[in-house]
Ligand SMILES: Nc1ncnc2c1ncn2[C@@H]1O[C@H](COP(=O)(O)OP(=O)(O)O)[C@@H](O)[C@H]1O
């Protein structure tokens with residue numbers, strides 16, 4: 001059999017850190033992922049995870065100030081890799097930030113469940129951050145639908 | 151997101167339609183709290199059946215309204231049948247505090 005790797009695709013989206021862009025970002029990534037023939041559940045997972053990461057960039061990274069949020073997505077066979085990046089405040093203690101229910105902004109009615117949602121709905125989650133430089137959230141998910149058909 | 155409210159006895163029934171994220175939950179919070187406190191209401195029923203998206207910001211919104219109801223010795227209940235929304239509610243531990251029903255009538259009966 002000939003090794004084929006034609007199922008590679010890439011997209012990049014850059015937008016201002018406005019909360020009205022949260023739905024824009026998750027819909028774009030979900031539309032991009034649709035070429036992997038996802039189930040409704042897989043689409044819901046992707047949308048929710050992107051929404052969490054983008055919301056964090058806006059409220060924690062930039063603390064409602066103006067900045068740029070970059071979302072990249074790569075398709076590699078039946079895997080989708082997503083990167084959400086901001087150039088804001090950064091995270092001092094990543095392990096603590098990722099604990100379920102931890103939030104640095106309880107006054108804003110945050111639930112502290114964002115990272116837990118990303119971890120649960122995606123297959124892999126990695127967070128890189130540097131104080132006053134920014135935060136990069138990398139997530140991936142393997143889509144079952146394509147492999148099922150083979 | 152669309153939000154409509156209806157008052158039945160001391161229940162405020164809040165129907166949410168569309169997508170509940172950080173952006174829309176801020177609007178929802180203001181609208182719900184205004185009605186709740188201005189009309190001196192006790193209980194809240196959140197009807198989530200016509201929501202097609204919710205992330206952890208929605209959980210924060212529900213937690214906040216739960217606290218307001220507790221402070222008045224009232225109660226809050228959820229009506230929701232969407233499996234993806236119920237999954238987040240369950241994951242967040244909210245279902246330990248708030249009961250979930252299939253219909254508004256069942257929520258009122260308690
Ligand atoms: N992009 C980011 N920049 C800076 N801090 C962040 C970022 N994302 C998350 N954090 C920190 O991690 C904590 C936990 O995030 P999360 O689990 O999404 O909960 P929540 O958003 O409800 O606070 C946040 O309260 C914040 O302190």
Ligand SMILES: [Mg+2]
Pocket residue numbers: 052055056113114115206
């Ligand atoms: Mg968050």
